[in-house]
Amino acid sequence: MTVLTTDILVVGAGAYGLSCAWWMAKRRSGARIMVVDQGEFASGASGRNGAGFRMQWGLDLNIRLCQESTNFFETAAEQLDYPRGIELKQDGYLVLAHSEKALAKLNASIDIQHRYGVPSELLNAEDCIKMVPSLGRDRLVGGTFCARDGSASPFRLLDALLIACRREGVDVRYGTKVLDIGKANGVFSVAIEGGKIEAGRVLLCTDWAVPELLSSLGVKLPVTSLPKEAIVTVPCSPRVKPILISLEHKISVNQITRGSIIFVVSRAREGSEIASTPEFLGWAAPKVVDLLPGVAEVPVLRTWGGVSSVTPDMQPILGETDVEGLYVAVSSYRGFMTSPAVGRIMSALVLEDDTNDPVLQQLTPRRFQTGKLVVEPLLNQE
Numbered sequence: 075m076t077v078l079t080t081d082i083l084v085v086g087a088g089a090y091g092l093s094c095a096w097w098m099a100k101r102r103s104g105a106r107i108m109v110v111d112q113g114e115f116a117s118g119a120s121g122r123n124g125a126g127f128r129m130q131w132g133l134d135l136n137i138r139l140c141q142e143s144t145n146f147f148e149t150a151a152e153q154l155d156y157p158r159g160i161e162l163k164q165d166g167y168l169v170l171a172h173s174e175k176a177l178a179k180l181n182a183s184i185d186i187q188h189r190y191g192v193p194s195e196l197l198n199a200e201d202c203i204k205m206v207p208s209l210g211r212d213r214l215v216g217g218t219f220c221a222r223d224g225s226a227s228p229f230r231l232l233d234a235l236l237i238a239c240r241r242e243g244v245d246v247r248y249g250t251k252v253l254d255i256g257k258a259n260g261v262f263s264v265a266i267e268g269g270k271i272e273a274g275r276v277l278l279c280t281d282w283a284v285p286e287l288l289s290s291l292g293v294k295l296p297v298t299s300l301p302k303e304a305i306v307t308v309p310c311s312p313r314v315k316p317i318l319i320s321l322e323h324k325i326s327v328n329q330i331t332r333g334s335i336i337f338v339v340s341r342a343r344e345g346s347e348i349a350s351t352p353e354f355l356g357w358a359a360p361k362v363v364d365l366l367p368g369v370a371e372v373p374v375l376r377t378w379g380g381v382s383s384v385t386p387d388m389q390p391i392l393g394e395t396d397v398e399g400l401y402v403a404v405s406s407y408r409g410f411m412t413s414p415a416v417g418r419i420m421s422a423l424v425l426e427d428d429t430n431d432p433v434l435q436q437l438t439p440r441r442f443q444t445g446k447l448v449v450e451p452l453l454n455q456e
Contacts (some may be wrong), residue, residue, distance in 0.1 A: 076269030083271055083276045111247070120291070128139050128140060128167040133449070150414075156230075156234035261274065325365055383406055390404055
């Protein structure tokens with residue numbers, strides 16, 4: 075049996091896992107850091123998302139996380155020494171409202187965003203249609219827009235982080251599945267196929283799969299899987315600029331640099347399969363056309379599926395569990411857009427026990443025990 079040892083073990087090599095590892099390696103030179111992932115490169119949720127990032131939120135902690143992450147995306151190629159770049163595209167984000175109540179929430183959120191210097195603005199329905207002529211007019215009452223919001227390539231970002239991690243001496247291993255986690259005499263023993271890893275501290279970044287890994291240590295967290303599926307069109311002339319999101323339709327829309335339009339659609343269904351379901355296209359197409367009649371004739375190239383996590387208050391979980399030295403970073407379906415900030419915050423916590431960041435105090439795993447849940451107005455549809 076092979077026995078590996080490390081100071082810090084990160085489980086999960088997605089955006090959260092690699093970002094946390096890179097920040098830790100930068101923060102403490104010489105620390106032994108290992109990252110393991112059961113799949114291949116970019117095979118999980120981080121490689122299967124709409125690639126968007128936005129600062130348009132109604133809660134201060136979400137604005138701070140996404141603002142810091144946006145700042146990072148804008149300079150990622152330089153910070154990660156990655157000349158290829160991450161295909162950064164900042165054409166803005168248009169958040170749509172299809173009721174006066176929804177528009178009022180967006181308007182209230184702008185006041186909070188402006189306090190943090192986010193350059194968002196309120197638009198009426200005509201403004202939205204001028205910006206995106208292919209939008210449907212039915213029930214559209216307006217929206218908000220921020221020009222600094224945008225998108226980047228998840229694959230490029232993960233590749234840049236992987237290279238940067240290895241450059242800093244981080245041991246990243248794919249195809250390494252964690253079977254069980256135990257702890258004795260202050261040391262974690264993590265069972266893997268064909269051996270084990272002994273670590274001083276463990277950080278779980280496996281998103282919806284975190285509860286299964288915690289179960290052997292008697293730790294419970296209310297994290298469930300959130301299946302998402304996407305429609306990808308053939309490359310076409312510009313139809314969607316900026317990125318769109320409709321909370322009512324539960325659809326985000328991004329026309330990428332190569333010309334294809336990606337529609338990411340959330341729907342309630344059981345399971346954690348990453349493949350798109352056979353009935354998905356027939357179910358989703360009418361919703362897409364209702365939102366964007368101007369794309370009805372664009373042929374579909376393919377569909378794909380992915381799974382992210384969701385928590386009871388739809389907010390991330392960041393912090394130390396009831397087991398000393400065991401940490402979790404659960405994204406609650408927006409890991410890509412918050413990963414740079416989360417990496418910095420979690421690195422300070424894991425390496426230095428720094429719990430002073432207000433984000434950690436609000437997103438602690440213990441909030442579910444105390445009932446102090448976090449409410450994001452733009453996600454509350456009541």
